[in-house]
Amino acid sequence: DQQVKQNSPSLSVQEGRISILNCDYTNSMFDYFLWYKKYPAEGPTFLISISSIKDKNEDGRFTVFLNKSAKHLSLHIVPSQPGDSAVYFCAARDRNSGNTPLVFGKGTRLSVIA
Amino acid sequence: EAGVTQFPSHSVIEKGQTVTLRCDPISGHDNLYWYRRVMGKEIKFLLHFVKESKQDESGMPNNRFLAERTGGTYSTLKVQPAELEDSGVYFCASSQTQQGKVNSPLHFGNGTRLTVT
Numbered sequence: 001d002q003q004v005k006q007n008s009p010s011l012s013v014q015e016g017r018i019s020i021l022n023c024d025y026t027n028s029m030f031d032y033f034l035w036y037k038k039y040p041a042e043g044p045t046f047l048i049s050i051s052s053i054k055d056k057n058e059d060g061r062f063t064v065f066l067n068k069s070a071k072h073l074s075l076h077i078v079p080s081q082p083g084d085s086a087v088y089f090c091a092a093r094d095r096n097s098g099n100t101p102l103v104f105g106k107g108t109r110l111s112v113i114a
Numbered sequence: 115e116a117g118v119t120q121f122p123s124h125s126v127i128e129k130g131q132t133v134t135l136r137c138d139p140i141s142g143h144d145n146l147y148w149y150r151r152v153m154g155k156e157i158k159f160l161l162h163f164v165k166e167s168k169q170d171e172s173g174m175p176n177n178r179f180l181a182e183r184t185g186g187t188y189s190t191l192k193v194q195p196a197e198l199e200d201s202g203v204y205f206c207a208s209s210q211t212q213q214g215k216v217n218s219p220l221h222f223g224n225g226t227r228l229t230v231t
Contacts, residue, residue, distance in 0.1 A: 043222030104157040
């Protein structure tokens with residue numbers, strides 16, 4: 001049973017517009033959430049994170065929003081650039097320990113069209 | 115700073131054969147993780163080392179998989195004998211244990227793509 005769900009396998013967006021990637025989770029013990037970006041033939045690289053005590057975290061063009069009551073988070077990229085084309089993974093960790101394994105979703109493939 | 119390195123990048127073996135994957139974490143990172151991604155699916159946790167000790171091996175699929183981290187530096191993951199369903203990309207990741215900080219991002223290697231035919 002998947003605890004982190006990314007229900008959209010792919011998303012296409014025009015360059016310069018906003019990309020919104022969604023993620024839902026089922027485990028109420030999760031209290032730290034991360035987004036990773038993955039290019040082909042490379043490992044995932046950390047992009048941005050958010051703790052459950054916040055509802056928004058912003059880093060340049062990337063903003064993550066957390067809605068704890070809905071168990072939902074989203075990643076906004078604005079403006080989208082062709083170099084943002086990659087697979088984006090949502091991940092979560094529970095509150096028991098800082099180094100417990102991350103639980104990942106299946107990923108969403110973002111294509112930014114020039 | 116050198117990143118997490120994995121070897122080999124690709125491996126194609128026949129069912130029943132043995133394969134050993136190697137991971138060199140970032141120097142000084144006590145935490146080392148193995149993950150696997152079967153095509154189109156989630157990146158699934160296999161195992162977590164803290165230094166040379168297995169902290170959590172709840173994700174290991176079965177006893178055909180053996181992971182070691184002698185000396186607390188590099189790690190190996192052996193699959194013996196390999197089965198068709200073992201095909202996928204095996205990622206290694208490492209992180210520091212930071213005093214007073216509960217969350218440190220994982221740094222991933224580029225993975226080993228294993229194909230069992």
